[in-house]
Amino acid sequence: MSSDSSQNTAECSTKEYEDNTNENGEMNAMVNNLRSSIEGVQNSFSAIYSTLAINLKQSLEMIQAMNSMMEQFLLSNINIKIDAQEESNPNLLTVIISNTSQFPAQKASCNLTFQKKGEDKDAIVKIECVESVVRGIKNFSNSNSGLKPSSPLSIFVQKSCIGSSTSDVLFTLPPQTQIIEKLKLIPSELAQYNAKISLEFPSPGTGKPLQTEHSFDLYLME
The missing domain is CATH 1.20.5 (Single alpha-helices involved in coiled-coils or other helix-helix interfaces)
Known part of the structure; x- marks a missing residue:
C-alpha cells in the first residue's frame, strides 16, 4: 500500500x-x-x-x-349573677345570666349543683322555676319573653331532683341579652350549702365546649 x-x-x-x-x-x-x-x-x-x-x-x-x-x-362577656332573697324568702334564688358581646351563645346548657358545707358529694335540692324572663340589656323595658312557672323553657329544668340538677334544655343566649330566672329551692334538709352554676356552650369556631362558672354560698330551709 x-x-x-x-x-x-x-x-x-x-x-x-x-x-x-x-x-x-x-x-x-x-x-x-x-x-x-x-x-x-x-x-x-x-x-x-x-x-x-x-x-x-x-x-x-x-x-x-x-x-x-x-x-x-x-x-x-358572659356574666352570671345571683340574688338570694334571704329575708323575704331564703329559698328563693334569682339568677341573672347576661351576654354583653355581639355574638350569640348557641346550644347552651346550665347546670346548678349543691353540696352541703364541708361535704364533697352533691346534695338533694329540688328546683322549681317561679319566673323566667328574657330581655335586652340596653332596653330593660323590652321584655320579649315571660315564661310561666315550671315552664319547660326554663334553663334550669331538672332531669331529676336527685343529686345534680343538670338541665336537659338547650337554649340560645342572644347578644346584648339577659335571662333572668327566679328559682324556688327545696332542700332535703336545713343546712348551709355551697352552690355552683355552670354555663356550657360550644365554641362558634371550633365546636369545642366552653364553660364559665359562678360559685356562691347560701343557707336553705326545709
Whole structure:
C-alpha cells in the first residue's frame, strides 16, 4: 500500500473519530441540559411546595389564634349573677345570666349543683322555676319573653331532683341579652350549702365546649 493511501485512510479514521466525538459531546450536552432543566423544575416545585406549606401553616395558626381570641372574648362577656332573697324568702334564688358581646351563645346548657358545707358529694335540692324572663340589656323595658312557672323553657329544668340538677334544655343566649330566672329551692334538709352554676356552650369556631362558672354560698330551709 502506498503512503498516500495510508495517509488517506488515517485521515478518514481521524475524521470519523472526530465526528463520533462531536456527536457524543452534543448528546452529552443535551443530556446535561435536560438534567439541569429537570433539576430546575424539581427545585421550583420544591420551593413552591415549601412556600405553600409555610403559608398554610401560617393561615392555620392565624385561624387558631382568631378562634382563641373569639372564645376568650365571648367567655369574658358572659356574666352570671345571683340574688338570694334571704329575708323575704331564703329559698328563693334569682339568677341573672347576661351576654354583653355581639355574638350569640348557641346550644347552651346550665347546670346548678349543691353540696352541703364541708361535704364533697352533691346534695338533694329540688328546683322549681317561679319566673323566667328574657330581655335586652340596653332596653330593660323590652321584655320579649315571660315564661310561666315550671315552664319547660326554663334553663334550669331538672332531669331529676336527685343529686345534680343538670338541665336537659338547650337554649340560645342572644347578644346584648339577659335571662333572668327566679328559682324556688327545696332542700332535703336545713343546712348551709355551697352552690355552683355552670354555663356550657360550644365554641362558634371550633365546636369545642366552653364553660364559665359562678360559685356562691347560701343557707336553705326545709
